[in-house]
Amino acid sequence: MREESLKLRPYLDEVGVMIGLEIHVQLNKLNTKIFCGCPLDYHDDGPNTHTCPVCLGLPGSLPVINRKAVEYSIKVGLALNCSIEEHTQFYRKNYYYPDLPKGFQITQYDYPIASSGYINIEGEDGEVRVRINRAHMEEDPGRLVHEGGSIERSKYTLIDYNRSGVALLEIVTEPDIRSPKEARRFLDKLRNILGYLDVVDTTLEGSMRVDANISLSGGSRSEVKNISSHKGAERALLFEIVRQKNLLRRGGKVVQETRHFDEARGVTVSLRTKEEAHDYRYFPEADLVSLKVADWAPGIAKTLPELPDARRERFVSQYGVTDDHAKSLTSEKQVADFYEDVVIKCSNYYKPDESIDYYIELDIPSLVAVFIADKLKGELNYRDLNIDSFKVEDMIGLIKLIHENKITEQSGVEVIRTILDEGGTPDEVVAAKGLLKAGSDLVTAAVEEVISENPDAVEDYQNGKQEAVNFLMGQVMKKTKGRADAKEVRKMIIQRI
Amino acid sequence: MITVSQTLEAIQDSSAEEVVSQCIDRIEASKFNTFITVAKESALEVAGKMEGHTGPLVGVPIAIKDNISTKGIQTTCASRILGGYVPPYDAHVIERLKAAGAIIVGKVNMDEFAMGTSTETSHYGPTLNPWDTETVPGGSSGGSAATIAAGEVPLALGSDTGGSVRCPASFCGVVGLKPTYGVISRYGLISYANSLEQIGPIASNVADMTLLFNVIAGHDPRDSTSVPSEKDYTKALVDDVKGLTIGVPKEYFGEGIDQAVEKSVWDSVHRLEDLGASWQEVEMPHTKYALAAYYVIAMSEASSNLARFDGMRYGLRLEKDHDWHTTYSEIRAQGFGEEVKRRILLGTYALSAGYMDKYYLKALKVRTLIKQDFERALKSTDVLIAPTMPTPAFKLGEKISDPLTLYMADVNTVPVNLSGVPSVSLPCGFSDGLPIGLQIMGKHFDEKTIIRTAYTFEQNTNFHTKAPEVV
Numbered sequence: 001m002r003e004e005s006l007k008l009r010p011y012l013d014e015v016g017v018m019i020g021l022e023i024h025v026q027l028n029k030l031n032t033k034i035f036c037g038c039p040l041d042y043h044d045d046g047p048n049t050h051t052c053p054v055c056l057g058l059p060g061s062l063p064v065i066n067r068k069a070v071e072y073s074i075k076v077g078l079a080l081n082c083s084i085e086e087h088t089q090f091y092r093k094n095y096y097y098p099d100l101p102k103g104f105q106i107t108q109y110d111y112p113i114a115s116s117g118y119i120n121i122e123g124e125d126g127e128v129r130v131r132i133n134r135a136h137m138e139e140d141p142g143r144l145v146h147e148g149g150s151i152e153r154s155k156y157t158l159i160d161y162n163r164s165g166v167a168l169l170e171i172v173t174e175p176d177i178r179s180p181k182e183a184r185r186f187l188d189k190l191r192n193i194l195g196y197l198d199v200v201d202t203t204l205e206g207s208m209r210v211d212a213n214i215s216l217s218g219g220s221r222s223e224v225k226n227i228s229s230h231k232g233a234e235r236a237l238l239f240e241i242v243r244q245k246n247l248l249r250r251g252g253k254v255v256q257e258t259r260h261f262d263e264a265r266g267v268t269v270s271l272r273t274k275e276e277a278h279d280y281r282y283f284p285e286a287d288l289v290s291l292k293v294a295d296w297a298p299g300i301a302k303t304l305p306e307l308p309d310a311r312r313e314r315f316v317s318q319y320g321v322t323d324d325h326a327k328s329l330t331s332e333k334q335v336a337d338f339y340e341d342v343v344i345k346c347s348n349y350y351k352p353d354e355s356i357d358y359y360i361e362l363d364i365p366s367l368v369a370v371f372i373a374d375k376l377k378g379e380l381n382y383r384d385l386n387i388d389s390f391k392v393e394d395m396i397g398l399i400k401l402i403h404e405n406k407i408t409e410q411s412g413v414e415v416i417r418t419i420l421d422e423g424g425t426p427d428e429v430v431a432a433k434g435l436l437k438a439g440s441d442l443v444t445a446a447v448e449e450v451i452s453e454n455p456d457a458v459e460d461y462q463n464g465k466q467e468a469v470n471f472l473m474g475q476v477m478k479k480t481k482g483r484a485d486a487k488e489v490r491k492m493i494i495q496r497i
Numbered sequence: 498m499i500t501v502s503q504t505l506e507a508i509q510d511s512s513a514e515e516v517v518s519q520c521i522d523r524i525e526a527s528k529f530n531t532f533i534t535v536a537k538e539s540a541l542e543v544a545g546k547m548e549g550h551t552g553p554l555v556g557v558p559i560a561i562k563d564n565i566s567t568k569g570i571q572t573t574c575a576s577r578i579l580g581g582y583v584p585p586y587d588a589h590v591i592e593r594l595k596a597a598g599a600i601i602v603g604k605v606n607m608d609e610f611a612m613g614t615s616t617e618t619s620h621y622g623p624t625l626n627p628w629d630t631e632t633v634p635g636g637s638s639g640g641s642a643a644t645i646a647a648g649e650v651p652l653a654l655g656s657d658t659g660g661s662v663r664c665p666a667s668f669c670g671v672v673g674l675k676p677t678y679g680v681i682s683r684y685g686l687i688s689y690a691n692s693l694e695q696i697g698p699i700a701s702n703v704a705d706m707t708l709l710f711n712v713i714a715g716h717d718p719r720d721s722t723s724v725p726s727e728k729d730y731t732k733a734l735v736d737d738v739k740g741l742t743i744g745v746p747k748e749y750f751g752e753g754i755d756q757a758v759e760k761s762v763w764d765s766v767h768r769l770e771d772l773g774a775s776w777q778e779v780e781m782p783h784t785k786y787a788l789a790a791y792y793v794i795a796m797s798e799a800s801s802n803l804a805r806f807d808g809m810r811y812g813l814r815l816e817k818d819h820d821w822h823t824t825y826s827e828i829r830a831q832g833f834g835e836e837v838k839r840r841i842l843l844g845t846y847a848l849s850a851g852y853m854d855k856y857y858l859k860a861l862k863v864r865t866l867i868k869q870d871f872e873r874a875l876k877s878t879d880v881l882i883a884p885t886m887p888t889p890a891f892k893l894g895e896k897i898s899d900p901l902t903l904y905m906a907d908v909n910t911v912p913v914n915l916s917g918v919p920s921v922s923l924p925c926g927f928s929d930g931l932p933i934g935l936q937i938m939g940k941h942f943d944e945k946t947i948i949r950t951a952y953t954f955e956q957n958t959n960f961h962t963k964a965p966e967v968v
Contacts, residue, residue, distance in 0.1 A: 053584075053585065053586050056810065057805050058566075058584065058585070058586070058810075058811075059566065059572070059574075059579070059582070059584070059687040059688075059805070059806075059811075060564075060565070060566040060584070060588060060683075060684070060685040060686055060687045060688070061586075061684070061685075062683060062684050062719060062720050062721070063721070064718065064719060064720075064721050065721065092801050094800075094801050094804060094848075096804065096807070096825060098809060098821050101805060101809075101810065102804065102805045103801070103803075103804020103805045103806075103807065104801050104804055159809075279849055279850045281800075281801070281845065281848035281849060281850075281853075283797065283801070283848055283853075283857060286691050286692035286722070286798070287691055287720075287721060287722065288721050289721050289722060
């Protein structure tokens with residue numbers, strides 16, 4: 001115990017924010033539920049269409065563990081640097097709620113499948129380690145649909161058991177997080193790792209549900225439930241800090257309680273206090289035998305893909321990209337795959353030709369990194385699209401055009417925008433929009449014209465006013481409709497005057 | 498009583514439909530309140546379509562305890578809370594029976610949710626013992642044993658959580674087996690205490706019981722605790738105990754044992770000795786703690802297993818709905834009987850924070866010690882023999898108002914469930930016209946040896962030929 005507290009991260013500010021998270025991850029990439037054979041592709045179907053005696057909890061039905069769910073959980077455990085228990089055992093958590101058809105939830109208690117791991121994140125004060133206490137498997141309850149949308153106002157509630165029995169992995173951190181922003185970064189990092197493992201489709205609603213524990217200066221903590229997005233987590237925690245701070249400032253006391261996050265209003269409201277806490281009467285689930293998972297782990301470890309941190313380091317060492325670019329490229333598996341695909345294909349199919357005047361400032365891997373991390377990602381985010389919306393072939397074509405000095409970087413961005421908005425290939429867009437770089441004669445002529453048309457600016461420059469060059473450059477770009485290379489234009493103007 | 502071979506002959510002479518029809522007539526005329534639901538229509542319909550069906554039980558009527566799920570036939574656990582509940586699926590054993598050609602003629606009475614030793618806690622009224630209608634048939638599978646004893650059907654299924662097959666088999670003078678935990682799939686058996694119970698076959702003689710057992714045993718992927726068993730148990734029907742070593746645990750002849758019971762059991766041991774077996778006394782020192790451990794574990798599991806009965810999806814529904822807290826509470830208050838409520842409350846208490854170590858976890862430790870008792874005792878012996886029940890059937894109403902006395906009646910049956918070993922009860926004598934049951938316990942998965950011992954005993958005695966006079 002003492003060792004544990006010694007390891008605890010110090011507070012970052014005088015308020016003493018301490019945050020721990022519990023994340024329910026739906027293993028929705030499985031084919032079936034955790035204890036029965038019902039398929040998981042219910043999202044487009046009507047309520048209660050993907051059910052059977054087991055997930056409806058009908059009298060006499062029995063659970064049977066989904067092997068694949070155990071394998072996925074071990075995979076996540078290993079990726080979070082956890083140790084896998086020798087044996088794992090399921091327990092019953094007893095409580096009544098209408099979404100729980102058996103009157104208990106099958107979950108884990110002692111002997112969770114994975115424990116004592118960590119994730120490194122970028123903290124407020126550099127890279128920090130957030131320890132994972134444990135990851136345990138359990139079944140998702142059904143979904144309650146309050147007619148009219150609100151639990152207070154609805155006359156009746158409907159229950160959809162399609163979700164009942166979907167495999168969940170609950171990941172519990174130690175209270176190592178020190179700010180709402182860190183909480184969000186942790187969640188983003190976790191989502192990234194889960195994406196790399198291909199065990200969860202995080203775009204589906206409810207695939208990552210967060211409960212957050214937060215306290216100030218070692219005071220009582222409140223647990224905030226019903227957080228459904230990473231942004232929501234940050235907002236809920238910011239609200240809690242202000243609420244607890246104000247309470248303490250007025251001489252009040254923070255009581256240990258469970259609070260509900262109202263996403264629409266951005267506030268948390270009290271659900272129940274410690275005195276009203278449930279006694280869940282955990283005891284072993286005798287219908288499921290204990291699993292010797294230690295034997296499974298080595299085989300599963302061999303199937304682990306390269307994880308974000310390792311890939312980031314490799315991108316830096318193998319491709320020579322900057323750390324920031326590597327971070328950005330690996331923050332989503334699909335983007336990293338896209339990047340490597342482009343780089344590898346460029347070097348395979350694209351043989352530079354000595355007669356061509358190359359864009360020499362950056363090598364291909366760095367140029368690709370710039371175009372994906374700094375340009376394409378921004379355009380995709382702006383349009384709320386993902387990387388699938390842009391073809392690898394088009395990126396290769398675009399890189400080729402830039403690298404061969406045929407279009408400017410600025411035109412490159414235009415090509416990306418046009419393809420996303422209207423379609424077409426880079427060559428088509430360049431031809432249709434006349435983006436080919438202006439020939440050197442044309443640029444020289446434009447420079448000459450601009451210099452003779454703007455004697456004042458030339459004089460300003462000669463009197464030491466450096467900004468005058470920018471003005472002259474702007475005029476040249478206008479005349480060449482942006483098809484001239486800015487750096488070259490600058491060079492030419494300075495030489496000329 | 499009727500045997501399977503008599504039934505198969507009758508089907509040959511007439512038809513399955515005719516035999517099932519006569520069976521249903523007997524059930525409907527029963528004076529013992531053996532059935533809760535008679536599946537007359539479906540039974541006759543299925544019996545009429547037996548042409549070409551092959552299997553060991555083609556056309557043979559069977560009664561099913563009302564806690565085993567039967568597709569299309571109401572399954573109540575003898576509780577008001579499950580009134581009108583018709584399962585949409587068959588239990589594993591029902592699938593097996595249908596494949597073997599057996600005809601399900603209905604669902605038999607039991608203690609509510611299998612919680613009892615007398616079938617007096619049923620919401621549908623007590624079943625009467627065909628040997629003496631003023632006494633209980635035993636429980637909780639009282640309907641299953643009584644319907645066999647009354648000669649209504651040749652075969653029945655019961656379930657045994659703490660003696661619920663063996664006790665009524667003993668009180669009604671029939672044969673009942675509690676198999677090794679895991680030999681029969683529990684899929685479809687409505688749980689009372691899931692770490693303890695097994696479905697068990699009941700019949701008028703050892704051969705029929707074994708035949709039924711053979712049909713329903715075997716691995717089922719839907720029950721994680723079920724184990725493979727490919728043995729043909731009927732091969733154990735051999736009249737030979739030469740070289741068999743019997744252990745007699747003296748702790749099973751303790752305080753309160755009826756003298757006639759004690760004598761009959763010892764006579765039986767000696768009879769087997771005459772037939773070539775040898776016997777020795779064995780010690781099972783933790784037996785005295787078994788009853789307390791059993792009730793703590795069973796009630797704890799029950800408190801959780803019965804949580805699903807809230808009237809939301811099936812079963813009892815009140816006329817007016819309130820908020821869910823109130824509705825759940827009212828349905829459970831009205832739907833469960835006294836004994837069920839007692840066990841849910843005590844089980845909830847035993848699992849509560851602050852009490853769990855003292856009760857539930859301690860009971861688990863005792864369970865381990867009981868298991869070790871069996872392992873030790875069965876190291877030097879092949880089977881253990883003891884009275885199934887310390888007394889013959891008691892009077893209706895005699896113990897029902899005193900739960901503790903009633904619980905004490907299970908003293909010789911619960912250790913078997915705690916350890917998971919198999920055990921058979923068969924008739925071995927009479928006391929004032931009431932049957933006495935002999936309990937033969939064996940090693941885990943060694944049903945064959947207890948069946949051989951029981952069969953040999955039966956072949957060389959005539960207790961099984963006696964039947965109550967049913968007028």
